[in-house]
Each structure stands twice: as C-alpha cells, then as structure tokens.
Amino acid sequence: MSTDAFPRSGAAAQEFRDVMAAVVSPVTVVTALDDGRPHGTTVSAFASLSMAPPMVLVSLDERSHLLAVVRRSGRFGLNVLGAHQADLASVFARPGPGKFDGVSWSSSEGLPRLPDAAAWIAAEVDGCVDARDHTVLLARATAAEAGGESLKPLTYHRRSFGTHTPLAY
Numbered sequence: 001m002s003t004d005a006f007p008r009s010g011a012a013a014q015e016f017r018d019v020m021a022a023v024v025s026p027v028t029v030v031t032a033l034d035d036g037r038p039h040g041t042t043v044s045a046f047a048s049l050s051m052a053p054p055m056v057l058v059s060l061d062e063r064s065h066l067l068a069v070v071r072r073s074g075r076f077g078l079n080v081l082g083a084h085q086a087d088l089a090s091v092f093a094r095p096g097p098g099k100f101d102g103v104s105w106s107s108s109e110g111l112p113r114l115p116d117a118a119a120w121i122a123a124e125v126d127g128c129v130d131a132r133d134h135t136v137l138l139a140r141a142t143a144a145e146a147g148g149e150s151l152k153p154l155t156y157h158r159r160s161f162g163t164h165t166p167l168a169y
Contacts (some may be wrong), residue, residue: 001152027154029092030058031077031112034069038100038112042093044156045134046078046123054141055122059134067098067135070125076139076152077111080119081154082147083163087152096105109143118147139167 025044032039045059056078060067070076081089092099105112109122123139152163 001058002160004165021158024155024157024164027089027160029079029088029114029117030060030066030070031079031083031114032066032069032073032075033107033110033112034072039066039069039097040092040112042081042089046080049138054144056121056139058123058139058142059131060135060137062133062135070137074121074125074167075111076125076137077108077113078119078121078123079114079117080121080147081165082116082118082142083152083154084162085117085154086161089156089161113133116147116151118151120145121146 018066026046028043028046029040030043030046036137041060041064043058043060047096049055049057058076058078060070066076084106088103091103100112101167103114106115108120111122113120120143121141123141125137126138127138129138152165153165155162
C-alpha cells in the first residue's frame with residue numbers, strides 16, 4: 001500500500017479528518033522545562049501503552065518547540081485535563097511561545113504541573129517513533145496521581161470539548 005494513500009489535501013484527507021473527529025479523545029497538556037522555563041502544548045493523541053512497566057504514548061507535531069525541549073530533557077509531564085479546564089486546553093493549543101503567561105502552575109517531579117487536573121503523570125522517554133509529520137514518544141511513567149473521583153475528564157469529540165457521562169443501566 002502506498003504511504004501517500006491519504007494526501008494532505010483533497011477529499012480523502014478531509015474524509016479521514018472527519019472520521020478522526022468522530023473519535024472521542026482525552027485532552028492533555030504535555031509540559032516540560034527548558035532552562036527553568038515551562039513549555040506546554042495541548043495533545044489529544046495520548047494513550048496508556050503498558051502496565052508492566054507503566055508506559056504511555058504521546059504524539060507531538062514534528063514542528064513543535066515542545067518536542068525539541070522533550071528531546072533534550074528526555075522527560076515530560078502529562079496533565080490530563082478536567083472538564084472545567086477547556087480554557088486551558090485552548091490556551092495551550094495555540095501556536096507560539098508564552099502559553100504559560102498568566103497560567104498558574106507548580107513543579108512536580110521537576111516538571112510543570114497544572115493545578116486541578118483530572119490526573120497527572122511524570123514520564124521519561126524510552127523511545128521515539130518517526131510518524132511522518134509527528135513523533136510518537138514512548139515513555140515510562142515515573143509518577144502518577146489521579147484527581148478526585150468527582151472530577152470529570154475533558155474530552156474532544158467532533159471538534160468540540162465535552163466530558164464523559166456514564167450510561168445508566
């Protein structure tokens with residue numbers, strides 16, 4: 001099969017984007033420190049990879065400044081956002097520097113951590129996989145903390161933010 005089956009433009013590429021928009025994704029802000037300065041970006045391509053050892057995978061745009069920071073440091077933080085943090089997701093989704101301007105954060109495991117997130121993971125990169133316009137980071141979780149049980153996760157579906165509501169049986 002050709003690797004160019006879905007070109008960046010055209011009907012097939014738009015159909016693929018539409019299909020992926022129908023997939024519900026968790027919303028996270030990936031963070032790292034560079035010379036004591038925090039950096040971060042919103043990511044919806046994040047998943048648990050392994051339980052033994054505990055591992056996650058995260059996909060970052062190849063042009064991302066954060067990716068360069070993570071490659072140098074070998075570490076990153078995952079702030080799994082709560083439903084009340086859609087504004088933070090939007091702030092960190094925009095391109096360019098200064099995403100932490102006016103944003104409260106603390107250091108946890110030597111990484112930038114956003115307050116009141118639904119969950120927190122500190123991770124060390126084990127490997128990187130080239131995925132054309134993105135790089136997939138395979139990383140070991142070195143610390144993890146869940147938020148409160150009442151904290152609903154922020155999700156992304158059909159190009160808008162939402163949350164999970166359990167079905168009543």
